Amino acid sequence: MIPKSGNRLSDKIMRPQDAMSLAGAPSQPQEYLRSLSRWHPLEIAFWLATLLPFFLFPTYLSLASQIAVAALFALSLDIILGYAGIVSLGHAAFFGIGAYAAGLFSKFVWGEPFSGLLIAAAMAALIGYLTSFIIARFRHLTLIMITLGLGLLLAEAANSAGWLTGGSDGLQGVKIWPVFGYFKFDLYGTTAYGYSLAVLFLVFLAVRRLIHSPFGLSLRGIRENWTRMPAVGADSRAHIRKAYTIAAAIAGIAGAVIAQTTQTVSLEALSFERSADVLVMLVLGGAGRLYGGLVGAIIFMVARDQFSGIAPQYWYFGIGILLILVVMLLPNGILGGLAKLTARWSRK
């Protein structure tokens, strides 16, 4: 019983007697669907607020940059989990591929960051596309195990290919040129945050557009009722392959950004923990809400920073409690809970 944000608009728009369209003007149903994709003032406020760290927390810009990367990674998982209902426990595979692709590209070709991003996205998309043929055939537990297996496989491959990846020492010799030939990646993280935030925002715009496209509607259809889709003539597997490839490309971009802003790549980029963490972020924030991964990433990363300040070895303890509380009390994540609350308020 959670009316999504747009549905309240329907009260104003819905008048069956004048439902027929005027000549030339968009019909009421079109106007209604357009209203669902319109920018909400809170969205604009959210993006303006992402600029605040530059002024309020100038000493925390490295953390802010990591948060932006985590948010981008969570956004990519949201496409497959939140919109198409595909649970993955191996999403770090694409993050890692992107990170190593960008790192190696800067080491052996050149250090221009944007071309590095494109190479990373292309590599991750390619591997994503190839594995999507397996992914699209399975659901539920089988799928979780397959994605987990693929993730572990890749992590082990990167570990044993030490000549290329540097193995457990990490990839050395990553050199990234200044952004636009001007903004150097410095120790304070000013450029790093500006760069990560800009990439996050641009990718977010693209994902937002995707969600409000006919393809986005079909993905929601898959999530809402996978078995009905063939009965409306939909080739769900083709949709899933496409969504998985796009999500892989975005995860690759996230990995590339972390490689470029930290100028190193470690095996941790491919680790199971990273796959699990991103899942936790998305569930905390609320899957299938576009902003869920973003909010989840902020909460997760800030909580980790704070908890590890208190007890460095036990910071997962705090995350664990937070996760349990959220899933027990707010099944649709923090944003889902907030939406429910505001819906109740506006009804009064």
Added chain:
Amino acid sequence: MSEANAPALSTRGLAMSFGSLVVAKDIDLSLPKGVRYALIGPNGAGKTTLINLMTGMLKPNAGQIFLGGEDITALEPQERVRRGLARTFQINSLFPGLTALEAVTLAVCERRGSSGEFWSKLSSQSEAIDEAHEILLRLRLGDSCYQPTRELPYGRQRLLEIALALATRPKVLLLDEPAAGVPQEESGDIFEAVADLSQDITLLFIEHDMHVVFRFASHIIVLVGGMVFAQGSPAEIAADPRVREVYLGKRKHG
């Protein structure tokens, strides 16, 4: 079999069993274009199984299925839908979180082949949206079309089942108990909507209420134990003593 004169839907020697349980045996059917068939039979006669076989949700052990003369036995369900064979479900199988308009627009976009477009705006698919809206108006769902499916009253959800099937522009529409679970006084509305469908659509519906069957069907198929027991006009079926014995007489319908 020439395409033009071929029946809208036909089966030849269709057979299916789960282990030792035979659910379909030697089913030969031929549904001419535009005819309205009722599929009746006692519980467990294999009525829903037959629809599942025709639509490809189940694969037969033997036999063939033809749509307009084309052998569709090997095709996936969605490929059959795209060729004009649609169905509804006995138990609502809808998209709970989508509004009625979104759900039908989704089905229209799938049919039009625009569902893979991730760079165009849904709201600019004006023809698809207007078509979806028009289908909803036709089924008298106009004032529900901006409501999430899960909030719709049950009877309206049953109509949305039909709306989703119509969005695929079917040549043959298989309705699995379209009024199942709907109170008697509302089930008439649903069958009125069914009766109003274009005469070009060949219909096959499963229904237990004999008043409804005799009122809306032009032909009746009686299925017993996975086999076609009898078929004919309502008058013939009503007069058939064997049918009365195994089906009409023995148990009270409903």
